[in-house]
Amino acid sequence: MVDCGEGTQIQLIKYKIRRSKISHIFISHLHGDHYFGLIGLINSFALLGRIQELHVIAPSALQKIVELQLKVADTRLCYPLHFHPITDTGHLMTIDDIEVTCFKTNHRIECYGFSFSQVKSPRRINPEKVHAYNVPIPFYTALQSGRDYVNENGVIINNEELTTEAPHGKTYAFCADTKYDEAILPHIKNADMIYHETTYLDNFAEQATFRFHSTTKQAGLIAKKANVKKLLIGHFSSKYDVLDDFLSETREVFPDTDLALEGVCYLV
């Protein structure tokens, strides 16, 4: 889960998301709309008798806040809660086959984006070629990891001859709250999908910068410059009643854009 605003539990129930599926919660920054629901979720997990570990990855001050709240309530959790304070950008952890990295965004307070990448799968054995070169089966794992094969006569068969490249691992990047800043580009380059905030429409560019937020066209430009495949936009200011202009303005710059709407699933 990425970020956890007040009322997250209500939404989990509404959209029938099993809480046991949540093993890691990433918090981008400590503005309330991004974490006020966390302490309630942590408590509910305990009331529901969770035993599975929970990992919270967040700016370091969050640990102090949560621990203080647990302490004053004399709450002893019945499951292991692990905090991972974010102290540096780059590699955070690998969860199953997903590598998670984080990067700084340009917001009023310390704020991080997260990139989730499928670790590259093993190379694919070419059955005809390994047969033709008489490669014994026990060598297949080495071939999949990219090593060349040396046969009985000391002849080197290049790996590229025997295998084909692994399928491309997908990447999704969450760019948190941020004003327009090209410094994030290297971290989201070529991603299959990114989420970028668009708090304001284009005519509020000045206010956006002043408030450390972005506009539609700025998000589109980031997606374009990062050469990503798909852009999701969200974090719309509550002063807008309809979102049509968000979509059309962003698509002017980056056509493959969708609104990030509550309860909708997007395939990376």
Place this chain on the structure above:
Amino acid sequence: MVDCGEGTQIQLIKYKIRRSKISHIFISHLHGDHYFGLIGLINSFALLGRIQELHVIAPSALQKIVELQLKVADTRLCYPLHFHPITDTGHLMTIDDIEVTCFKTNHRIECYGFSFSQVKSPRRINPEKVHAYNVPIPFYTALQSGRDYVNENGVIINNEELTTEAPHGKTYAFCADTKYDEAILPHIKNADMIYHETTYLDNFAEQATFRFHSTTKQAGLIAKKANVKKLLIGHFSSKYDVLDDFLSETREVFPDTDLALEGVCYLV
């Protein structure tokens, strides 16, 4: 407002309660279901441009939690927020014509009930009598405060002769979370209405005590022994789907009982 669980803002909107009506928030204790919504409300007040003072009366640790959360978000509130840590029982404050006192309840952590009493109104002038005794109008205020009238000849006219008693000031007491404990009786004696928790039905009395909560019949007994006029019950365990038994069991002990239901107004 008394207590402020997660999602309080959603309910305020749902039931069309103007936020500007909220000047004081009393927090009974620091279990999440009683205060996790407070920090969000405090933030929203700021986003909505509140200028009116807000008073929070709560166990002392709450101030530290809220101030820490405001600090990490670099939030500067645009309205005065005053904390009143509860350090002792008894008189807390007088708000307009309401005197607020607090008392300890018997819960797993430090927990307070609150009693709200209308300050007694001025005595009522009896128009016929003041006319008969020729009391000059400037003396009326003194009569209303209970003083006797001395006429030109030095004759004392007793106040009781000239005025009648003020109408009875109403009292509502909120008994927070508590296990059955008669120690609260003096603080809620003769109240017009009390709220007392009934987390469990009667057959869970042992579990109720163990968890520092009360049953239906225990709440009824408290209401009866305190000689209150009306009892509201609530804080039902989420394991019960229907509440009929809560009402019938409590009414066996104290007939003038109602369920405290979301969105319903009860006249004291």
